[in-house]
Amino acid sequence: MRCFIVPEGASSATQNSYAQIIAIHAALLSNGKIVFFSGDQHDPGQFAHSAFDHARLFDCVTFAITPCTPAPTITDLFCCGHAFLPDGRLMISGGTLRFDHFLGTIQAWIFDPASAAFQNTASMSHGRWYPTLITLGNGRVLAVSGANDDPNNTEQNRDLEVFDGASWNVEGILSYGTDTLYPRLHLLPDGRVFFVSSMNGQSMAWSEGLATPTPVCSSPFTTGFPDHTSVLLPLLHEENYAPRIMVANMPQPQIIDLSLASPAWTNTGGRSLPVDEFLTTPTPARSNGTLTMLPTGEVLSAGGHESYGDEAHPVLAPEIYRHETDSWVVLPSRTTVSRGYHSVALLMPDGRVWFAGSDKRCDWSFHNSLDFPNPPEPTDLQQIVNGVPVDNRELRIEIFEPWYFSRTDRPVISISQQSVAVGRTITFTTPQAGSISRVALLRAGSTTHAFNSDQRYVGIPFTVSGNTVQVTVPDNENLVPPGPYMLFVLAQVVDPQIGATIDVPSVGHWITVANGKSHKELVKEIKPEIEYVKAELEFDPKAIVEVDDPFATVVDPPEMLERIARAVDNLSRIVGGSRSFIKPSERPMLPLISKERLAAVPIHPLDKDTLARQLKMEGMMAQPQMEEGKEEHNHRHDPVMDGQAEKSAKDMDSRRKDKKKR
Numbered sequence: 125m126r127c128f129i130v131p132e133g134a135s136s137a138t139q140n141s142y143a144q145i146i147a148i149h150a151a152l153l154s155n156g157k158i159v160f161f162s163g164d165q166h167d168p169g170q171f172a173h174s175a176f177d178h179a180r181l182f183d184c185v186t187f188a189i190t191p192c193t194p195a196p197t198i199t200d201l202f203c204c205g206h207a208f209l210p211d212g213r214l215m216i217s218g219g220t221l222r223f224d225h226f227l228g229t230i231q232a233w234i235f236d237p238a239s240a241a242f243q244n245t246a247s248m249s250h251g252r253w254y255p256t257l258i259t260l261g262n263g264r265v266l267a268v269s270g271a272n273d274d275p276n277n278t279e280q281n282r283d284l285e286v287f288d289g290a291s292w293n294v295e296g297i298l299s300y301g302t303d304t305l306y307p308r309l310h311l312l313p314d315g316r317v318f319f320v321s322s323m324n325g326q327s328m329a330w331s332e333g334l335a336t337p338t339p340v341c342s343s344p345f346t347t348g349f350p351d352h353t354s355v356l357l358p359l360l361h362e363e364n365y366a367p368r369i370m371v372a373n374m375p376q377p378q379i380i381d382l383s384l385a386s387p388a389w390t391n392t393g394g395r396s397l398p399v400d401e402f403l404t405t406p407t408p409a410r411s412n413g414t415l416t417m418l419p420t421g422e423v424l425s426a427g428g429h430e431s432y433g434d435e436a437h438p439v440l441a442p443e444i445y446r447h448e449t450d451s452w453v454v455l456p457s458r459t460t461v462s463r464g465y466h467s468v469a470l471l472m473p474d475g476r477v478w479f480a481g482s483d484k485r486c487d488w489s490f491h492n493s494l495d496f497p498n499p500p501e502p503t504d505l506q507q508i509v510n511g512v513p514v515d516n517r518e519l520r521i522e523i524f525e526p527w528y529f530s531r532t533d534r535p536v537i538s539i540s541q542q543s544v545a546v547g548r549t550i551t552f553t554t555p556q557a558g559s560i561s562r563v564a565l566l567r568a569g570s571t572t573h574a575f576n577s578d579q580r581y582v583g584i585p586f587t588v589s590g591n592t593v594q595v596t597v598p599d600n601e602n603l604v605p606p607g608p609y610m611l612f613v614l615a616q617v618v619d620p621q622i623g624a625t626i627d628v629p630s631v632g633h634w635i636t637v638a639n640g641k642s643h644k645e646l647v648k649e650i651k652p653e654i655e656y657v658k659a660e661l662e663f664d665p666k667a668i669v670e671v672d673d674p675f676a677t678v679v680d681p682p683e684m685l686e687r688i689a690r691a692v693d694n695l696s697r698i699v700g701g702s703r704s705f706i707k708p709s710e711r712p713m714l715p716l717i718s719k720e721r722l723a724a725v726p727i728h729p730l731d732k733d734t735l736a737r738q739l740k741m742e743g744m745m746a747q748p749q750m751e752e753g754k755e756e757h758n759h760r761h762d763p764v765m766d767g768q769a770e771k772s773a774k775d776m777d778s779r780r781k782d783k784k785k786r
């Protein structure tokens with residue numbers, strides 16, 4: 125077990141600038157690379173110059189850093205949200221439309237690992253700055269919260285908006301318009317999206333078809349400030365996939381078992397860190413620390429500060445939480461880089477953990493006067509040394525090798541299968557087949573602002589015959605939402621040193637999980653179409669006898685052909701295998717949410733204290749009041765997109781006004 129800064133053994137000057145850009149957003153791609161990006165890099169100067177082209181790739185094997193081409197240049201992805209699409213591309217939406225006081229952009233992008241490029245896609249109906257994106261079981265991506273694009277509307281974006289592969293659709297609305305930035309969300313096996321973050325003191329849940337989230341229990345928090353984090357603990361077949369969620373970064377983490385009839389947050393086992401030169405307590409908070417799910421099912425808690433932005437008190441010793449024993453263990457191998465606000469952590473395919481990013485101070489990054497001949501004045505919050513704004517970007521990358529990484533007894537698997545649908549099987553061989561204790565699917569992570577909305581661990585049933593292992597992926601797309609996963613195998617090994625039996629993980633093998641249920645939905649959906657065609661084609665002698673014109677009952681041939689073609693298209697998709705998306709016109713029938721139902725959702729008046737607190741998050745601003753009426757649409761907008769946005773903005777505004785009248 126050890127930690128090291130890359131490149132190992134290089135000079136500190138090389139290590140100090142290695143990442144080239146600050147890694148505020150990061151995702152593990154199924155080609156074994158990590159994409160990381162940061163738009164304006166938390167820098168008002170780069171924002172003012174529309175210098176948003178900050179994205180890089182990190183190779184998890186060679187540690188090489190390479191550019192992404194092209195990276196977005198018209199949208200500032202600083203403080204956007206992201207989640208994986210079923211095909212392994214990364215859906216990204218929102219970001220910074222205005223810097224201080226922050227507004228969110230309506231734009232959305234898709235990052236394609238194959239071309240290493242960002243592609244602009246359909247915009248959302250309103251802006252989002254600090255949104256959370258999460259992939260649903262049907263492969264659509266849900267966007268929640270974020271500051272909107274309207275300087276006169278101080279509510280956060282309340283639309284529950286879903287991307288279906290082609291466009292965004294508002295499918296519900298949050299009950300609360302404040303305290304919801306970067307909400308910590310988890311998809312439960314029953315299809316509900318569970319909100320850890322407080323909404324008026326409650327933990328809520330929402331699923332498609334509901335107008336608004338409904339309360340589940342009280343939240344462990346009274347506000348939505350995102351320096352805490354949460355993780356969905358391993359979903360294990362031997363536990364009937366009971367969903368348990370842990371929240372951490374506070375001195376006393378808490379856990380909830382959502383399989384219980386009346387779930388409630390309770391304390392986990394206690395923590396105790398050795399008090400070092402930085403720590404003032406054995407139970408420090410880890411403000412903006414990260415939680416990373418390891419292949420063993422252990423959760424690695426790392427980084428953070430004793431309090432928000434408290435650079436003097438970094439928490440350098442990682443801890444591990446084991447949910448089987450509800451216990452915390454402090455690891456002997458310490459990280460060396462202080463990681464707080466805007467830092468990230470990701471599990472790598474070989475089981476190591478990647479740490480990057482962080483604001484060295486919780487104010488602006490820097491603006492490089494060499495890049496810009498006439499940079500705007502630094503803010504009074506910028507650290508200035510000898511008249512030069514200090515670069516606050518942490519560019520060191522650190523790798524953590526967990527206890528199992530260097531073992532020579534890690535199980536080795538041989539597998540050629542690259543994809544599987546839910547309800548189907550994966551087959552592989554291994555000489556350790558007889559000692560396998562678990563097969564787990566770990567979803568590739570995507571993370572920002574101390575939260576990883578994609579990471580997910582599902583332990584699935586398997587059978588062994590000789591050296592062959594057959595694994596069945598449960599037929600529940602809400603348990604294993606479609607997308608990129610790594611298959612890890614754990615084998616029982618008697619450790620020669622301690623004499624005990626331990627579960628040692630393999631390296632990860634990439635496998636794409638496809639959404640099998642969309643087939644079922646399509647079958648259900650196609651049935652009426654086939655019935656329609658059948659009815660039109662059926663010869664009805666009675667009808668012909670009763671009407672004067674026998675051809676009146678014959679449908680228009682082009683229309684009929686069109687319907688038949690569509691039915692055949694759908695059938696070919698079913699026969700041809702899995703598919704990623706259901707187009708809007710092909711959706712299964714869901715109860716539509718009428719404007720009346722949306723309007724009936726209560727609006728809660730803006731809490732000025734809450735707003736002030738949230739506006740302080742970026743750069744600890746002193747003056748949170750909004751500059752009403754000053755802002756026009758940002759000049760970097762695409763005029764075509766603007767027209768659409770204005771139209772939907774008008775719709776939504778009149779909806780909001782209607783509600784406020786009530």
Ligand SMILES: [Cu+2]
Pocket residue numbers: 203466573742
């Ligand atoms: Cu941020």
